[in-house]
Structures are given as structure tokens and as C-alpha cells.
Amino acid sequence: MVLKLYAGKSPSGDNVSPSAGSGLVALVLLEKKIPFEFIPVDLSKGEHKTPEYLGLHPGGRIPMIDDDGFILYESRAICRYLAEKYADQGTRLIPTDLRAKARFEQGASLELAEFLPQIVKVGMELVFKPRVGAPIDEAAVAEGKAALDKKLAEYEVILGKQKYIGGDEFTLADIFHLYGAPLLIQGGHDLITDKGPNVQRWWNDLVSRPNWIKLQEGIQGVATY
Structure with missing residues (x-):
């Protein structure tokens, strides 16, 4: 079946x-x-x-x-x-080596706990509210962008030491980051570009996968x- x-x-x-x-x-x-x-x-x-x-x-x-x-x-x-x-x-x-799997879980946790909430916060204001004619909370947008910038600064350091957010191999941790950010970018709200060369390299790798x-x-x- x-x-x-x-x-x-x-x-x-x-x-x-x-x-x-x-x-x-x-x-x-x-x-x-x-x-x-x-x-x-x-x-x-x-x-x-x-x-x-x-x-x-x-x-x-x-x-x-x-x-x-x-x-x-x-x-x-x-x-x-x-x-x-x-x-x-x-x-x-998902890696099978114990330490590689731990790195993967670390990356997946970063996405769910700290990256995704800011993407959702900004996306709610800039993408979904305009669709229903609701007013945008500019303070919430600024807060979400600031928190995301702080997280991506951390990512810049991490990605200077490994190729992907969950280690040196492409994993689910990277895929999970594609949940909402591309929708914002398609709507003209690019929150990823110009956040550092390592972040840019990583992101370009994700969105150029066949x-x-x-x-x-x-x-x-x-x-x-």
C-alpha cells in the first residue's frame, strides 16, 4: 500500500x-x-x-x-x-553515531525552541494579518526581528565550525528551518539575508537543494x- x-x-x-x-x-x-x-x-x-x-x-x-x-x-x-x-x-x-546524533538533536531543538517562535511571531504580523485586514503590531515585529537577529548571530558562530546546523551533514534539523522562513521571504520580508557569510552559505545550500x-x-x- x-x-x-x-x-x-x-x-x-x-x-x-x-x-x-x-x-x-x-x-x-x-x-x-x-x-x-x-x-x-x-x-x-x-x-x-x-x-x-x-x-x-x-x-x-x-x-x-x-x-x-x-x-x-x-x-x-x-x-x-x-x-x-x-x-x-x-x-x-538522522545520524546514527551517538555524538553526531546529539549534534543533530541540538540543532533541532534550537529550531523549535528559539528560531521558529520568532518566525511565527513576525509571520503572523507581516503575512497573515494583512490577509484578513487586521492591523499590524509593529512592536511585535520589531521584537521578533531582534530576537531572530540574536539567534542568527549564534548560528553564524555555529556554522563557522560545521557545515549544517545539526552537524557536518544535511539533516532534519535543517529541513525543519524551512517551515516558515521561506514564506516570509516570498512575501518580501527576508529575515535571513545579510546575517553573516556562514548563515548565508547555509541558507543558500538549503534552498538550492534539487x-x-x-x-x-x-x-x-x-x-x-
Whole structure:
């Protein structure tokens, strides 16, 4: 049975949304060369709140996977599950060496605890509020940008000693950083550029990966590799 990915679709067509949690999971599927069927969930029509969907996901959110009857949601949990189940297939996204794995976990923790909250804070003000005509809280924007700049200054030091945020190999820790920052950049709010040569090198590496580019161009799911 081909794995099913329940996710949002791109505004420009019936492709997997390249942003937020849906994008993270789709990128892992591509990196791990995992065949999957894309089940689009139209949030604007409330398809995530139907009794059928809520029977699978009591919170009624996306993304979610159905792996031969095994239902799993929360994007980072899905990514870890896929990376471990298909550890020897495609790109290895979680190290096996104890110390390398500890570095990876350190990078993943930095993203979730300190990088993501600032991206969400700024994104809420500059991307989502304008969509609904709500006033922008400029103080919140300034606070979020200042906190992110401080974090990226730390990243500049870290990335001066290793190639990626989770060590010397590309891992899920790097993929997780693509959750919200690209959406801000696409909206004209680049919070990453000019934060130091090491940060710029790292970020350029992430967004130039062939599978990330493929995801931006549009994917619907693949039967085989």
C-alpha cells in the first residue's frame, strides 16, 4: 500500500503545498525517495473538520499520513518517523553515531525552541494579518526581528565550525528551518539575508537543494522512483 499524505495544496494548483508542515513532510518524502499518494485537504472548505477527517485526526489539522493503516500527525513527528523507517534509503536525515546524533538533536531543538517562535511571531504580523485586514503590531515585529537577529548571530558562530546546523551533514534539523522562513521571504520580508557569510552559505545550500526546488515547482505524489 502506497503511503498517503494528507496535506494542504498549493494556491496555484493541485500540488502539495510547499510551505509549513505539509512542505516539510513532502520534502522528506522526496529526500528519502518514498512513493506516496497526495490526498489534498481544502481548509477553505472545512475538509479538515469533517467527521471522517476528525475520526483520523481529532485536532483536525494537516499534515497527516496513513502508512498502511498507521495514522500519524504533527509534521516533525512524521518527518522523524519517515527518516527512521527508511533510514537506509535516500538521504540519511538522522545520524546514527551517538555524538553526531546529539549534534543533530541540538540543532533541532534550537529550531523549535528559539528560531521558529520568532518566525511565527513576525509571520503572523507581516503575512497573515494583512490577509484578513487586521492591523499590524509593529512592536511585535520589531521584537521578533531582534530576537531572530540574536539567534542568527549564534548560528553564524555555529556554522563557522560545521557545515549544517545539526552537524557536518544535511539533516532534519535543517529541513525543519524551512517551515516558515521561506514564506516570509516570498512575501518580501527576508529575515535571513545579510546575517553573516556562514548563515548565508547555509541558507543558500538549503534552498538550492534539487528536491526543495522540485517541491516549489509542484509535486502531486509519485508511484515509483
